[in-house]
Amino acid sequence: MCYSARIEADYRRYVRQYGVEISLSEFVELFWRRVQEPRIAIPKAVQAFFTSPEVDVDGRIREAVAAYAAAQTTRLEEEIFAQRRRLADADRKLAGRPTKAAAENKRIATGKVERALEKLADLRRVELDGEDARIFPGTYAPVIVMEGRVPIRGV
Template sequence: MCYSAECWALYDGYVRDFGAEIKIREFWELYLGRDEKYRIRKKLSDGTKIPKGMDLNYLRPETDLERTIQDLIGEWNGRKLGESESELAAQEARLAAAEAKLAVKETKTALNEQRIAGNKIKQMKRWIEDAKRTKHEPTKDDRIFPDWYAPILMVEDGKRVVRPMRYHCRPAGMDPSIDRTKTGQVSGTYNARRDNLTRFWRNQFGHTHALMLAETFYENVDDGKGGSREIQFRPRTGETMYIACLYSHWVDPKGVEPDLWSFAAITDEPEPEVAAAGHDRTIINIKPEHVDAWLNPQERSDEELFAIFEDRRHPYYELVKQAA
């Protein structure tokens, strides 16, 4: 399962390399929806998850709509910054109180308060620094997780376009409950297994295909101690990965929930080096010469589409980072 990736969040590459049209109105609707959800729920955690890299597309707006998006981003970041600064002040007071108690007598409770407050202070300072930063740092800014949004390449009315989609596919016609497991965890539909394409994904495979452009991907593997550790892979060649995806446009039959555009990355049996690192799946990285065939699957047989997978790229996926 590809649970996280460093995707292309800036638009320039899509326009330069694919001649794609950027669906700016759809991006505006995404940012507007995030703002409205925030105002209604009054909780920072309830906002639509957008990587900072997407925000950086609007540092120098050229149209009125782009300037509107820039304003929405500014308002959002201002609220986040204000909340983070308030939380920082609260945690600094918490730390001071714990240290005052420790100066009198060392207790487990005071030590624990000191540790928690110290960690939260570091976290808040990082968030504040990131909120103020305008320099693009791909490793931080372009990384997405399930339920985050990313720019995705697709074909619409015969043209290559880029629109924002949620990385966690909800197939059209299915109940929103499919997004979560019985225990409330994110379901596995952010990935689509190759061996399930003609069954569970039959309404998307051969019909609605897309590409996610990414530089690295991350996996969680068993740490041998009953937990997990994160590992990161990058093609040793340094080439951008053309990750084959399926997408769906979900519409609420009751007309209550907003439309949802979402996608899933297709995975297959693991490349040898990925299996050796402890993971059992690998994303399908197609060759550039197959982009048109993949993005225009209509009238192509399953055999023709699976042939694209058989002829995919097999760069050595180098282990970049291995958390302790």
Template sequence: MCYSAQIKSDYSKFLRQQVPVMDLAAFARLWLRENGLEREKIPKGVIDTVGPRLPPDVSAALHARFAEDEAAWQAEAFKQAKRKADNERKLQTKVTKAASEHVRIATNKIEQLKGWIADLHRTELKGRDWQFFPQWWVPVIVRDGDDYVVRPMRYQLRQPGTPASSDFTRKGEMSGTYNARRDNLARYWRRQFGYTHGLMVIEEFWENVDKPGGGSQRIKFRPKTGEPMLVACLWANWTDPAGIEPDLPCFAAITDEPEPEVAAAGHDRTIINIKPEHVEAWLNPDPSNLQALYEIFDDKQHPHYEHQVAKVA
């Protein structure tokens, strides 16, 4: 899952013995994290469904951030409208490439800003409101004592004891630690594999694949039958040794060799989609019996993943 995925909104029916509890305190901490600056990395579907269940002071803080965003976007839209009008007047006397380009960019930016503002006020949720990307915050089912809880975690695992800079490579690119390869679980992921397991429920996922003639494109995959995917995950809670940054609950999705149809579409990995009967065993791992966990992977679900070229927003 290198590019993106779409969350399944209902997590309540994938555990046989008990329904997971929504960890509202964890969501409240996320809402307040860095004065709401993480809001832009939380899917709208999560904000709109969990937000009303949070304490009034937390919801007020989130709505204050919404108001700040809207004011900033309105100001930028006014700025872009002026830029567009100024260059349209120039074009009336002389057509230049620079003025035409300014008009094009300003027009596109205005439409984008209008869309962002409309989304703030839209109450009817759409499929794209559940889509997330690496470093976004996603609801994950985990074990907490005797209970199962749904808790927000960042989709990129930062190993405890490593610096925050480990999220990126030396070239400044995002590291690939939002995915955990099955063949590396006993090495790089050994502190999580067999200890801290999670489950993410998604409906579809996207991959970046190479085009035959060069370049890349985004491909959307979805089980042909439409059933949700139960994605095996590992998680950790990173703490800042200096005590400056807030704690970072974070996770990675486990990937395996690609399903045939995924490979045929051009991608070399597929998330591990476990069967419902293995959910509780996965969320209650025995670190002394890792072979049992590998057997869960060997018995994973194999839905046929239909695919199509995804539209770029």
């Protein structure tokens, strides 16, 4: 069963409304670890509020986000190049002698190019939309645990 939740990604509101302090140094470490392990999922809304000028710690989170974006851009551009080459090879084979394998390669390459272009556009997008604040199992996001009206921990 797949489930998700929307989060409120506003650091100033966390501090003002709940009086919590989020450990920014742990998020600095998390964002740098994501550069090495790109499968770490952090919602774009969380990334946006941690890179805002009011929150960022000496620009370290902003640097990590830029390094991650550069690495992902390179990876996606390489994927697009490889799949377009696969698509061109399939088209050449289909022009000469149509085969089932060439038709399958064309179908797969077309889908992979489209997905990679969508991911690249999403990576380059700066304005937030409603889906950017959605978390899924395995996603890193700040959580406030409250007992009664007193926040226990903000992480």
